[in-house]
Amino acid sequence: MIRRALRQDRHSGNRNTFRPWAIGFTLVELLVVISIVGVLASLLLPAIQSSRETARRSLCQSHIKQICLALQSYHDVTSTFPAAVTIDPANNAPERALRHEPNWVIRLLPHLEMQNLHDTFTFHDPVTNEMIAVSDPANREARGTSLELMLCPTDGFNQETLFAGRSSQEGDNWARGNYGSNAALGFMVRIGSNPAGGPGTQYWEDPRTRGVMGLNVSLRLEQVTDGTSNTLLLGELRAGVSSSDPRGVWALGAHGSSSLWGHGADNGNGPNACQPDGDGLFGCGRIRGSVGGTDALAAECMSCDSIAGQGGAKSLHPGGINAGFVDGSVRYLHDDIDKGTQWELNPEKYHTWQRLCASGDGQAVVSADY
Numbered sequence: 001m002i003r004r005a006l007r008q009d010r011h012s013g014n015r016n017t018f019r020p021w022a023i024g025f026t027l028v029e030l031l032v033v034i035s036i037v038g039v040l041a042s043l044l045l046p047a048i049q050s051s052r053e054t055a056r057r058s059l060c061q062s063h064i065k066q067i068c069l070a071l072q073s074y075h076d077v078t079s080t081f082p083a084a085v086t087i088d089p090a091n092n093a094p095e096r097a098l099r100h101e102p103n104w105v106i107r108l109l110p111h112l113e114m115q116n117l118h119d120t121f122t123f124h125d126p127v128t129n130e131m132i133a134v135s136d137p138a139n140r141e142a143r144g145t146s147l148e149l150m151l152c153p154t155d156g157f158n159q160e161t162l163f164a165g166r167s168s169q170e171g172d173n174w175a176r177g178n179y180g181s182n183a184a185l186g187f188m189v190r191i192g193s194n195p196a197g198g199p200g201t202q203y204w205e206d207p208r209t210r211g212v213m214g215l216n217v218s219l220r221l222e223q224v225t226d227g228t229s230n231t232l233l234l235g236e237l238r239a240g241v242s243s244s245d246p247r248g249v250w251a252l253g254a255h256g257s258s259s260l261w262g263h264g265a266d267n268g269n270g271p272n273a274c275q276p277d278g279d280g281l282f283g284c285g286r287i288r289g290s291v292g293g294t295d296a297l298a299a300e301c302m303s304c305d306s307i308a309g310q311g312g313a314k315s316l317h318p319g320g321i322n323a324g325f326v327d328g329s330v331r332y333l334h335d336d337i338d339k340g341t342q343w344e345l346n347p348e349k350y351h352t353w354q355r356l357c358a359s360g361d362g363q364a365v366v367s368a369d370y
Contacts, residue, residue: 103253177250207360256311268312
């Protein structure tokens with residue numbers, strides 16, 4: 001019967017009759033399929049993004065671990081950690097210094113298996129033996145070398161244009177970095193009129209407010225009296241959001257560039273502090289102008305003001321930062337770590353964050369606190 005009907009169909013030339021071999025989708029069915037695919041994609045995409053961020057965070061932790069081990073190696077050789085920042089206090093206001101001497105990262109290069117890069121820096125004039133700053137044109141190429149080990153893959157800003165410098169004295173071509181040494185809970189500023197006392201000394205005379213690597217000074221292991229597993233050695237820094245922004249620069253010995261200062265009080269208290277007028281930076285007005293104003297910086301949680309001397313711990317990881325400790329361990333510290341809301345340092349009322357950053361406050365910290 002079916003064969004006869006088909007033969008009749010062909011003979012009659014009727015093209016609208018039923019053909020059992022014709023298969024297809026209705027419009028409704030197609031829309032349903034598209035909707036299902038969209039739902040599946042919306043469910044899978046966050047999982048994929050989360051997986052990628054986990055991998056990036058793991059690599060970032062690996063970088064910090066290698067740097068911590070290199071710092072321990074440096075200590076084994078020299079019996080002390082390197083100074084975070086080195087300047088001539090008689091000729092520089094530390095918070096506004098533009099001629100920078102070797103910072104902790106440059107001194108650490110041989111222990112990071114980068115002796116060749118270290119040797120490309122010129123530190124002294126071969127004739128007069130006078131000090132040549134890292135910001136000198138002679139060191140332009142060396143300081144502009146991008147170091148993968150110093151970059152966190154989560155921070156896309158570290159791939160942007162290199163820091164341009166704030167004046168001809170500071171130079172240009174500064175490569176980015178994302179890791180800063182734990183210097184002091186207070187600001188990097190000169191206090192008083194006597195430069196012989198050195199800048200920032202008020203935060204290093206009291207072990208309750210000093211970190212581990214400071215300005216022209218650093219600690220030995222035995223001086224970390226709070227314990228090596230309870231004292232921060234390194235924290236993450238975010239790279240500047242424009243070429244005018246000096247934050248996150250590995251060879252630049254300055255607050256917010258390669259060291260943490262004032263990260264336990266005021267507007268920069270705690271990981272990823274997002275308060276107005278956050279980091280205190282010389283040249284803040286220029287940074288604001290380069291991105292379109294204060295609101296643009298605030299949207300990135302990268303606010304600043306011109307009361308220089310402060311640079312806090314920041315990252316683009318969701319909800320926290322990676323941190324390295326003096327014992328070489330690496331831990332993830334959450335933004336909501338107990339840090340209080342104080343504006344002034346008061347060692348008698350420290351919270352967990354301040355206790356981890358201070359090397360000799362004498363207050364116990366347990367892992368359950370963070």
